[in-house]
Each structure stands twice: as structure tokens, then as C-alpha cells.
Amino acid sequence: MLVAALAGKAGHAHHHVTSGVDIVVAQGYEAGGHTGEIASMVLVPEIVDAVGGQVPVLAAGGIGCGRQIAAALALGAVGVWMGSAWLITQEYALTSAAPALRKALLAATSSDTVRSRIYSGKPARLLRNRWTQVWAEPGAPEPLPMPLQNLLVSEAHQRLMHSGRPDLVPMPVGQIVGRMNEVRPVAEVMSALLRETEEAMDRLNGWR
Numbered sequence: 001m002l003v004a005a006l007a008g009k010a011g012h013a014h015h016h017v018t019s020g021v022d023i024v025v026a027q028g029y030e031a032g033g034h035t036g037e038i039a040s041m042v043l044v045p046e047i048v049d050a051v052g053g054q055v056p057v058l059a060a061g062g063i064g065c066g067r068q069i070a071a072a073l074a075l076g077a078v079g080v081w082m083g084s085a086w087l088i089t090q091e092y093a094l095t096s097a098a099p100a101l102r103k104a105l106l107a108a109t110s111s112d113t114v115r116s117r118i119y120s121g122k123p124a125r126l127l128r129n130r131w132t133q134v135w136a137e138p139g140a141p142e143p144l145p146m147p148l149q150n151l152l153v154s155e156a157h158q159r160l161m162h163s164g165r166p167d168l169v170p171m172p173v174g175q176i177v178g179r180m181n182e183v184r185p186v187a188e189v190m191s192a193l194l195r196e197t198e199e200a201m202d203r204l205n206g207w208r
Contacts, residue, residue: 004058004081008036008043010050017051024051025081028061032084032174034124035061035115041075048076064176066196070204084174090185102183104129104166110178118153119172121146126172131160 004023007013013024026047028040038046040061048057056079059072064085072080086092088105104127114128118135121144126132134140143149153170160168184192 006034006060007047009038010046012036013047013051013057017054021055023056023058025058025060026077027081028059029115030062030125030175031060032113032125032177033172034120034122036123040072044072044075044077052076062174062176064179066193066198067200069193069197070200073201074204084176085180085189086186087171087173088180088183089189090183100164100166101161101169101171104169104171105173105177105180106182107166108173108177108180110175113173113175113177117143117149119149119170121149124172125174127169127177129167129169131168131170 002022003020004025005012005016005021006025006027007016008027008029013026016024024047026040026044027035028043029035029038030040036043040059040063043061044057044059051057057077058079058081059075059077060081060083063069063072063080063082069080088102092098108127112128113125114132115123115125116132116135117123118132119126135143144152157170160170
């Protein structure tokens with residue numbers, strides 16, 4: 001079994017490799033869920049330079065099309081790890097939460113996310129909505145450290161996810177959400193990614 005670990009800076013990557021990790025995922029600031037402070041364009045080559053000679057490095061954070069995969073390869077990554085883009089595939093479903101979640105994701109722009117500690121106690125990027133706004137109002141309590149914040153809000157998250165209210169969905173998602181504009185089968189998404197990557201690589205090769 002191979003073990004992969006996220007890295008938000010070169011120091012994380014060094015620590016992972018020293019600990020025996022097989023694959024390092026360089027996850028930029030644009031990603032959904034827990035993120036660091038460095039954007040993917042800067043982070044990926046930094047981590048490739050730091051540990052790429054020892055383990056494979058995947059790029060993550062803000063990736064959702066073939067052009068971005070080609071860019072990640074150009075930065076030295078051997079591949080990519082995509083998360084948010086799969087949330088609007090036909091195969092993705094969260095029972096009664098799916099309709100409201102999809103509506104919220106399809107309507108969001110890349111500016112409609114916020115990086116906050118309210119989800120788990122550590123900085124994480126999620127949809128900006130009424131739930132995140134309430135925590136940012138004057139007088140709102142400070143988020144608890146991990147894992148206490150998650151214990152505090154987990155039951156509320158479940159209720160909100162199944163509330164049917166797109167304006168209340170507490171969903172982690174990356175800034176790529178602005179390009180998540182239609183629901184498609186996974187097979188169609190994969191086909192488009194391969195085609196777009198090949199087209200982008202052909203354009204780059206044509207410039208030589």
C-alpha cells in the first residue's frame with residue numbers, strides 16, 4: 001500500500017519524506033478543505049525542487065481542466081490530484097443533501113469561497129454563505145482548536161447539509177468552483193480532461 005500526504009509548504013514535504021511517505025501532494029491555497037498559505041503556481045515547483053528527486057509529487061488545488069493539468073506537469077509534478085471537481089458529477093450523491101449542494105455549487109463563482117477555521121478548527125476553504133457569515137459577525141465565538149471545533153459543529157453540519165437550503169450548505173470546496181458549471185458523468189469528465197491535456201501539451205510542443 002502506498003501512502004500519500006498533503007503538503008502546504010516545503011517543510012511539510014521534507015517531514016513527510018523523512019517519515020516514509022511514498023507520494024507528496026503539493027496542495028495550494030486554492031484548494032478546498034484544509035489548505036496552507038501558498039498558491040499552487042508557487043508551491044508546486046517549490047516542493048518538486050525540495051523532494052521531487054526522492055518521491056513523486058502530485059499537484060492539487062484549483063485544478064479542474066486539462067490546461068491546468070498541463071500546467072502542473074510543466075511545473076514538475078508527475079500528475080494531479082483533483083477533489084472539488086468531482087462534487088458535481090452525476091455519480092456523486094449525498095442522499096437528500098445532493099439537490100441543495102449541487103444548486104449551491106453550480107451557482108457559485110470562484111470568489112464565493114472563504115478560508116476559515118469554523119469547519120474543523122484548522123484553516124479550511126468552504127462555500128461562503130449564511131453559515132460562514134454568522135461565524136464572522138461581531139460577537140461570534142472564536143472557533144475551537146482541532147478536533148474540538150469539529151465535535152462542536154458536526155451535528156449542525158449534518159442538519160444543514162440535509163436542510164434543502166443552498167444558502168446554508170457547509171461544504172468544503174476549492175476556488176475551482178467558479179468553473180464547475182454543469183453536471184456530467186465521471187466518464188465524460190475524464191474524457192474531457194485527457195483531451196484538453198493532450199491539446200494543451202500539443203500547443204506547448206508546437207511553440208518549440
